[in-house]
Amino acid sequence: DGGITQSPKYLFRKEGQNVTLSCEQNxxxxxxxxxxxxxxxxxxxxxxxxxxxxFQKGDxxxxxxxxxxxxxxxPLTVTSAQKNPTAFYLCASSVPYGGNQPQHFGDGTxxxxx
Amino acid sequence: DAKTTQPTSMDCAEGRAANLPCNHSTISGxxxxxxxxxxxxxxxxxxxxxxxxxxxxxxxxxIITEDRKSSTLILxxxxxxxxxxxxxxxxxxxxxxxxxxxxGTHLIIQP
Numbered sequence: 001d002g003g004i005t006q007s008p009k010y011l012f013r014k015e016g017q018n019v020t021l022s023c024e025q026n027x028x029x030x031x032x033x034x035x036x037x038x039x040x041x042x043x044x045x046x047x048x049x050x051x052x053x054x055f056q057k058g059d060x061x062x063x064x065x066x067x068x069x070x071x072x073x074x075p076l077t078v079t080s081a082q083k084n085p086t087a088f089y090l091c092a093s094s095v096p097y098g099g100n101q102p103q104h105f106g107d108g109t110x111x112x113x114x
Numbered sequence: 115d116a117k118t119t120q121p122t123s124m125d126c127a128e129g130r131a132a133n134l135p136c137n138h139s140t141i142s143g144x145x146x147x148x149x150x151x152x153x154x155x156x157x158x159x160x161x162x163x164x165x166x167x168x169x170x171x172x173x174x175x176x177i178i179t180e181d182r183k184s185s186t187l188i189l190x191x192x193x194x195x196x197x198x199x200x201x202x203x204x205x206x207x208x209x210x211x212x213x214x215x216x217x218g219t220h221l222i223i224q225p
Contacts (some may be wrong), residue, residue, distance in 0.1 A: 004157075033212055042201065042215030043158070050210060058212050090157050094209070100146050100165070103209055105157035 003027065004106035006091050011111045013078070013085065021076045021109045023091035032074035033092040033103065036060060043090060049074055078111065086113050118202045123220040132189040134219050136202030139183040144206045147178060149187045151198040152218070158201065161187065197223045 004025045013019045025032065031050045035043035045058030049068040063082025068074055074093075078085045088110050092103040119137040126132040138147065146165050150158040162169055162176045164185075169176045175188040189196055201218040203209070 006157075031210060035212075035215075040217070042217050043213070044215075045212035048212050056211075088155075092157075100163065100206075102148055102150075102160040102163055103213060104160065107157045108155070110155075 004091055004093055004104060006089075006106035006109050008109060009107070011109055012114050013111060014114050016080045018077055018079050019085075019111065021078070021089055021091075021111070023074045023076065023106060024072055025074075025091075025093045025104075025106075026072060027093055027104060028071075029093035029095055029104075030071065031094045032068070033094075034058075034064070034066065034074070034076045035090045035092065037088040037090060037108075046076065046089075085111055087111060117214075118204060118216055120200075120202055120216065120219045122217070123222065125222050125224055126189075126192050128194060128223050128225050129191055132192040132196065132221060132223070134187040134189075134200050134202075134221060135184065136187070137184045138202070138204045141182050141204050142206065145204045146206070147176065147182075147185050148203045148205060148209070148213070149174070149176065150201045150203065151196075151221075152201070153195075153198045158215075161200075192221075192223045194223050194225060197221060 007022045033048040034046040037043050047066045049055035065077045090108045091106045094103040095101045148163040149161040152158045164176045178185045199218040
């Protein structure tokens, strides 16, 4: 079945370590997104990419980095500069800009600091 | 993107219709209304979207007022599995620059 796969489901990080969250989609979507969700809150946009080899900062990009070398993949790195990385991270994808089709989401990665 | 206002929480009896309201008084002419829901510890699930006409699919119906300043999501026969947080979002272009999520409505289906 087509969909978005995020891995791992749970991730633990030591203070000062970088960690990379995986997001893969087989929906042939051009656009991909990373959101962060804190308890009891809505989602906030970290980074997005509308096409391969291009990406844009969202509302809370500080302390995060991304790459978009392949259409299917949009990994997110949480760097040691992110002071409060414990959160639920969600990846999404959609068809290109100009349409009205919705975003489709993965099931998330829950990151915790040891 | 325009902001939306939703009630924090709602209850509904199992088997009854659940009607979730959303106000979006500053919506622009090219912005669609999208509804998503999120079951605990899962990613948001797309439900339905519309521009100005009422829409229906296998999950729900969307009723948009004539002035487009508010809308209602209707789950016709609510089940316990419909307990979730429901988000109403207005956006143009499917949210190509990212979607703006509020806190949504926590819908609790009572047995």
